[in-house]
Amino acid sequence: MELRQDPTTRAWILVGKEREKEDVKDTRCHFCRGNEDLTPKTIRALYNQKGEWIVRSFPDKSPIFQIEGNLDRQADGMFDKMRNIGAHEVIVEAPGHTTSLTSLSENVIADVLKMYRERVSDLKKDRRFKYILVFKNHGSLAGSLIEHIHSHIIGIPVIPARLERELRWAKSHYDMKGRCLFCDIIYQESKQKMRTVFENKDFISFCPFASRFSYEVWTLPLIHNHSFENNLEKEDVIDSLAQILKVILLKIERITNSYHVVFHISPNEYSFRTIRGDIGTIVDDFHWHIEILPRTERESRLQREEEFYINTVLPEDAAKMLREM
Amino acid sequence: MELRQDPTTRAWILVGKEREKEDVKDTRCHFCRGNEDLTPKTIRALYNQKGEWIVRSFPDKSPIFQIEGNLDRQADGMFDKMRNIGAHEVIVEAPGHTTSLTSLSENVIADVLKMYRERVSDLKKDRRFKYILVFKNHGSLAGSLIEHIHSHIIGIPVIPARLERELRWAKSHYDMKGRCLFCDIIYQESKQKMRTVFENKDFISFCPFASRFSYEVWTLPLIHNHSFENNLEKEDVIDSLAQILKVILLKIERITNSYHVVFHISPNEYSFRTIRGDIGTIVDDFHWHIEILPRTERESRLQREEEFYINTVLPEDAAKMLREM
Numbered sequence: 001m002e003l004r005q006d007p008t009t010r011a012w013i014l015v016g017k018e019r020e021k022e023d024v025k026d027t028r029c030h031f032c033r034g035n036e037d038l039t040p041k042t043i044r045a046l047y048n049q050k051g052e053w054i055v056r057s058f059p060d061k062s063p064i065f066q067i068e069g070n071l072d073r074q075a076d077g078m079f080d081k082m083r084n085i086g087a088h089e090v091i092v093e094a095p096g097h098t099t100s101l102t103s104l105s106e107n108v109i110a111d112v113l114k115m116y117r118e119r120v121s122d123l124k125k126d127r128r129f130k131y132i133l134v135f136k137n138h139g140s141l142a143g144s145l146i147e148h149i150h151s152h153i154i155g156i157p158v159i160p161a162r163l164e165r166e167l168r169w170a171k172s173h174y175d176m177k178g179r180c181l182f183c184d185i186i187y188q189e190s191k192q193k194m195r196t197v198f199e200n201k202d203f204i205s206f207c208p209f210a211s212r213f214s215y216e217v218w219t220l221p222l223i224h225n226h227s228f229e230n231n232l233e234k235e236d237v238i239d240s241l242a243q244i245l246k247v248i249l250l251k252i253e254r255i256t257n258s259y260h261v262v263f264h265i266s267p268n269e270y271s272f273r274t275i276r277g278d279i280g281t282i283v284d285d286f287h288w289h290i291e292i293l294p295r296t297e298r299e300s301r302l303q304r305e306e307e308f309y310i311n312t313v314l315p316e317d318a319a320k321m322l323r324e325m
Numbered sequence: 326m327e328l329r330q331d332p333t334t335r336a337w338i339l340v341g342k343e344r345e346k347e348d349v350k351d352t353r354c355h356f357c358r359g360n361e362d363l364t365p366k367t368i369r370a371l372y373n374q375k376g377e378w379i380v381r382s383f384p385d386k387s388p389i390f391q392i393e394g395n396l397d398r399q400a401d402g403m404f405d406k407m408r409n410i411g412a413h414e415v416i417v418e419a420p421g422h423t424t425s426l427t428s429l430s431e432n433v434i435a436d437v438l439k440m441y442r443e444r445v446s447d448l449k450k451d452r453r454f455k456y457i458l459v460f461k462n463h464g465s466l467a468g469s470l471i472e473h474i475h476s477h478i479i480g481i482p483v484i485p486a487r488l489e490r491e492l493r494w495a496k497s498h499y500d501m502k503g504r505c506l507f508c509d510i511i512y513q514e515s516k517q518k519m520r521t522v523f524e525n526k527d528f529i530s531f532c533p534f535a536s537r538f539s540y541e542v543w544t545l546p547l548i549h550n551h552s553f554e555n556n557l558e559k560e561d562v563i564d565s566l567a568q569i570l571k572v573i574l575l576k577i578e579r580i581t582n583s584y585h586v587v588f589h590i591s592p593n594e595y596s597f598r599t600i601r602g603d604i605g606t607i608v609d610d611f612h613w614h615i616e617i618l619p620r621t622e623r624e625s626r627l628q629r630e631e632e633f634y635i636n637t638v639l640p641e642d643a644a645k646m647l648r649e650m
Contacts, residue, residue: 004535007498007506009490013535014635064635077513079534133633160633165334173332181332188402209404210329210338308458308485310339310389 031148033095063088087155109242129155139258141295174285182287202240212309228265258295356473358420388413412480434567454480464583466620499610507612527565537634553590583620
């Protein structure tokens with residue numbers, strides 16, 4: 001596989017044959033404690049007092065990126081390509097056969113978040129990566145094939161198209177107003193209260209004004225912070241995030257059993273210059289956050305082919321329903 | 326429903342309740358000749374010598390845009406919104422119960438293309454619209470619920486996010502090189518021949534270098550032309566396009582029965598200034614084209630939530646297979 005850039009949109013696409021997957025005859029759950037022989041070697045784990053793991057990360061068995069080698073970015077005539085260098089890790093979030101984050105206690109969710117923080121910090125040390133994707137696909141409509149709860153953490157050598165747009169417009173807003181775009185959104189949402197779903201001492205959750213999915217919910221730190229992993233250095237912030245995530249996911253699961261949880265975090269520091277044309281202002285103008293994107297059976301007619309989203313539930317109605325649940 | 330702009334990506338999202346659909350008891354095909362009482366009044370039709378229609382357009386019965394009124398673009402605090410003003414039309418492409426364009430003769434496909442041309446030209450006269458979407462969803466995986474062949478033509482007051490990116494990068498390429506980005510792509514594709522699928526006197530079809538879908542095929546006019554509707558003023562160009570479309574779709578249908586056909590055409594003239602910062606250069610730097618996006622059962626893990634596409638068929642392999650079919 002290799003990364004190729006579409007010259008008409010500048011998005012990077014991963015193209016090429018996937019590695020053949022081994023035909024696994026073993027019917028045991030690959031992710032349950034005791035079955036570690038079915039998965040690659042542990043990268044990092046958190047343990048209980050008995051010395052048994054409670055959260056565990058390891059390389060994906062069929063990774064879509066490979067860890068060894070240089071990027072070898074090169075031209076192919078007018079086109080641009082590079083090798084699919086990256087780190088593709090899986091985090092298993094409970095030792096028992098658990099199928100949703102919401103069945104874990106807030107303390108255990110806090111441990112899961114600590115693991116995200118550690119893996120992000122560690123992968124950011126690899127200067128070949130520009131961004132660390134952190135996401136969870138939950139339920140069949142969200143494309144999840146394994147029910148035991150897990151997330152993916154992937155270090156990649158490019159900035160995903162959607163995040164690049166967010167960075168661009170956040171910078172443009174900051175250049176014009178001298179304020180963080182996301183802080184401005186939080187200010188209006190907390191004042192209007194029409195789209196808020198939940199709030200605690202550190203975080204706010206609301207259905208965004210232009211939600212592209214029905215019952216979409218964003219969660220942001222109330223106090224400006226560009227860095228997920230630095231923000232989560234504080235234990236009480238982790239606890240707040242664990243609380244609000246559990247509250248929101250419990251509400252979402254009453255509407256649909258399929259959703260994506262996507263973290264939008266700051267890119268690797270060294271890549272700022274490349275993508276911004278200046279250094280370090282991302283600290284002022286980017287605001288990390290989590291997007292929960294529910295999936296439902298019905299997909300609208302135009303949704304995909306033109307990236308023209310249609311959402312048939314008003315965000316104000318969605319927020320009211322979620323608030324009152 | 327209303328259009329709302331996501332301040333973090335500047336994409337416009339259509340949000341709000343859809344109109345209740347009438348519960349239709351009639352089991353006749355709505356689109357077959359003779360059943361016109363089941364659909365709204367004809368906007369425009371082409372007729373055979375007996376005076377029977379062969380291609381027919383009419384307003385969508387459950388339109389997602391409404392035709393009457395002003396845009397009323399306004400601020401809602403820091404947010405931007407406008408009414409869902411637009412024209413949503415359906416084109417039925419054959420009077421009999423036909424389920425694919427490929428079962429029509431090239432002459433009839435040429436008539437269908439004439440109808441597209443006419444509706445686009447007509448809708449472009451409405452200065453409330455910035456763009457005319459022309460697309461066909463074919464097959465259940467592409468979200469098509471009605472099997473009788475038809476397309477959608479929708480005049481909308483915004484530029485779709487994907488097209489806006491194409492326009493931006495095409496302009497940037499032109500500013501830097503003084504050449505059309507798409508002409509440069511065509512030049513390299515015709516020289517390398519690795520990704521070409523078919524070519525006739527007026528058009529070239531190839532699998533793009535960074536295809537985001539497996540077996541994706543783009544078709545472009547060989548001679549630079551920004552305007553779909555002007556280009557198709559020439560009868561022989563229409564005939565060439567009908568030929569190449571039929572050839573390509575026959576090949577695609579041997580791989581999958583579900584695909585989108587999406588036209589990327591120039592936006593309405595009057596909106597150039599708004600989106601470009603200068604006037605008229607779109608004539609030089611935009612190149613209209615058709616994207617055929619096949620859909621298959623298997624969707625990749627990352628495809629949607631981060632707009633990070635994974636395509637497991639190399640475009641060179643796809644093109645070779647399609648060429649030899």
